[in-house]
Each structure stands twice: as C-alpha cells, then as structure tokens.
Amino acid sequence: MKNLFWTHIIPAITVYRPSLLKPLWKFIYQRSASFKFPFLNLGYYPTNTEISVLDLHQDDEIFRPHIQLYHHIVTTIDIINKDVLEVGCGMGGGASFIMRYLEPKSVTAVDISKASIDYCNKEYSKINSLTFKQADAERLPFNQGSFDVVLNIESSHCYPSLQNFIQSVYKILHPGGYFLHADTFLDANKLHGKNQRKISKISSSRSYNSFKTLCKQSGFEIRQTEDITDNVLLSLGKRKLKIKLLSIDYTKALTKNINLLLFLILGDWNAPKDTIIYNGLKERVIEYYMTLYQKPIVSYEDEKFG
Numbered sequence: 001m002k003n004l005f006w007t008h009i010i011p012a013i014t015v016y017r018p019s020l021l022k023p024l025w026k027f028i029y030q031r032s033a034s035f036k037f038p039f040l041n042l043g044y045y046p047t048n049t050e051i052s053v054l055d056l057h058q059d060d061e062i063f064r065p066h067i068q069l070y071h072h073i074v075t076t077i078d079i080i081n082k083d084v085l086e087v088g089c090g091m092g093g094g095a096s097f098i099m100r101y102l103e104p105k106s107v108t109a110v111d112i113s114k115a116s117i118d119y120c121n122k123e124y125s126k127i128n129s130l131t132f133k134q135a136d137a138e139r140l141p142f143n144q145g146s147f148d149v150v151l152n153i154e155s156s157h158c159y160p161s162l163q164n165f166i167q168s169v170y171k172i173l174h175p176g177g178y179f180l181h182a183d184t185f186l187d188a189n190k191l192h193g194k195n196q197r198k199i200s201k202i203s204s205s206r207s208y209n210s211f212k213t214l215c216k217q218s219g220f221e222i223r224q225t226e227d228i229t230d231n232v233l234l235s236l237g238k239r240k241l242k243i244k245l246l247s248i249d250y251t252k253a254l255t256k257n258i259n260l261l262l263f264l265i266l267g268d269w270n271a272p273k274d275t276i277i278y279n280g281l282k283e284r285v286i287e288y289y290m291t292l293y294q295k296p297i298v299s300y301e302d303e304k305f306g
Contacts, residue, residue: 038093038123039066041154042184042277042288043235044228063093065235070094072231073153073182073290074102076224081105082148085172087137087165088112088155092120098151099130108147110135138164142172149173151180162206163214170218176297179220182228182290184281185211208289220293229288233281 043065054071056064080103086095089109099107106129111117113134120132135141137152138161150169159165169179185208212222280286 044069045234079104084149085147086151140168145174146172153182166218173295179293224292232288
C-alpha cells in the first residue's frame with residue numbers, strides 16, 4: 001500500500017488534480033499530529049570531510065539528524081536579532097531549536113494543520129518570542145515586509161501552487177530579506193519503467209530548475225545552492241538507532257492514535273533502507289537541494305517606477 005501511495009497516488013494527483021494536494025496533505029498531517037513527534041524531516045549528517053561542531057542539550061541529542069538539517073540550512077546566514085518565519089513547521093521541533101540555539105529576535109511558525117499548531121502552542125508555551133499560527137502557505141496572513149528571514153524545509157512539495165507560495169513569501173519579506181528553502185526534487189531522466197511518463201510530467205513542472213525559475217520570476221536573487229542528497233542519505237543510515245530509542249512512543253502512537261495505513265505512508269517517508277524514498281535518493285532519481293534566495297534591497301517595481 002505504501003508503494004502504491006508514492007508511485008501512483010501522489011504522481012496522479014500532482015499531474016491531474018493538483019488542487020487535491022492541499023486537502024490530502026492536510027488530512028495526513030492532521031492525523032500524524034497524534035505521533036507527537038517533533039520532527040518529520042529526513043535529516044542531515046556531515047560527510048567525512050566535514051566536522052560536526054553542533055553541541056546539543058541531552059534532551060535534543062536523540063533528534064540530532066533532524067536538528068542538523070535545520071542547523072546546516074539556517075546558519076547559511078546570520079539570524080541573530082532577526083525576525084524569522086517558518087512556513088510548514090509541522091510539530092514545531094525546528095522552530096523550537098532555532099529560538100533556543102540561534103538567537104533570533106523572534107520566530108513565528110505556521111502550518112496548515114490545526115492539530116499540529118494546537119500541539120505546538122501547548123508544548124512550547126514557555127519559550128519566549130516563539131509563536132505558532134495556523135496558516136496556508138499560499139496565502140500567508142502577514143503584512144508586507146514583516147520578516148527578515150523566511151524558512152521552508154521539506155514542505156513545498158505539498159503545495160498545489162508553488163507560484164502562489166513563492167509570491168507570498170516575497171511579499172512578506174523585508175527588502176534585503178532571505179528565503180531559505182530545502183526540499184526533495186524528482187529527476188525523471190533517471191527513471192525507468194512504466195511510471196516514468198507520469199512522473200516525468202511532475203519532474204518538468206516541479207523540478208529544481210523550475211522552482212528556481214519561479215523564484216527568479218517573482219523577483220528573488222539566488223545567493224547560494226547546495227546539493228545535500230549524500231548528507232541526507234547518511235542521516236537515513238542513522239535512522240535505526242533513533243527508532244529503537246523511540247520504540248515505546250511509536251508503539252503507543254500506533255496502537256492508540258493512528259491507523260495502520262497512515263503509519264505505512266509516513267513510515268516510508270521516514271525512509272529506512274530499501275524504501276522507495278531511500279532508494280530514490282541513493283539512485284538520485286530523488287535529489288535534495290537547499291537554496292538561499294534574497295529579495296533585492298531595491299525591488300523590480302522600484303527600479304521600474306523610481
């Protein structure tokens with residue numbers, strides 16, 4: 001069933017009925033809030049040529065791969081005393097890490113799942129200057145120029161209209177503000193088999209190059225790009241230890257709070273070895289990119305009419 005979800009259901013919806021993506025993922029993440037698991041990202045591990053300098057509190061150590069993904073992406077820039085927005089915050093673990101470790105002025109985190117936001121408001125209520133709000137990524141409910149930094153990690157693949165999302169991000173950033181983005185992208189040129197044609201349609205409209213093009217068309221300038229596929233694979237190699245350490249919590253979630261079908265779906269996204277996502281990353285049919293975009297200090301509109 002989980003193979004069918006990733007190889008047929010998601011490709012078919014993305015190609016033929018993209019408007020259904022939002023309610024589908026909203027339903028999944030509403031239900032997955034029952035896990036009360038602070039991170040759903042694939043994680044990041046340094047390669048042998050890198051040195052991990054991230055010191056974590058003992059309670060955070062169990063989530064090291066997931067936290068390292070946030071740390072690697074966010075520390076691309078200096079966010080000290082900056083107003084930060086995370087779009088697609090999930091269960092809030094990343095926003096909490098940023099506020100506790102990286103010294104921004106404030107962190108606002110939004111997600112389409114009310115269940116996730118309700119959990120975050122209760123779980124992180126004692127952390128100053130950290131707020132959570134339910135919101136649609138394609139219609140962010142903030143004034144123009146409200147934030148210095150907007151962060152989006154492993155969430156944009158759920159949005160029906162990437163153009164609406166990117167334009168909304170551009171609007172709410174200060175001139176000179178940064179958009180930090182990271183997600184998986186398909187490369188259909190490396191696919192083989194009967195599903196290649198359908199997924200090729202996704203790849204052409206949702207490829208890394210097409211995402212960058214949408215950002216440039218919205219006015220963003222690209223400051224840095226990085227392929228971190230190998231680092232994500234290293235993280236997934238550590239996943240077995242994490243699951244053992246959390247086995248009691250997972251058992252409770254399975255038996256009391258979540259149905260088996262949803263577990264199978266999210267279990268594959270959790271990407272232990274020999275799953276579709278793990279093998280896709282290994283064969284580079286799926287690639288993982290992080291990119292730093294900047295809103296110009298002088299916008300295109302200012303240049304045109306100024």
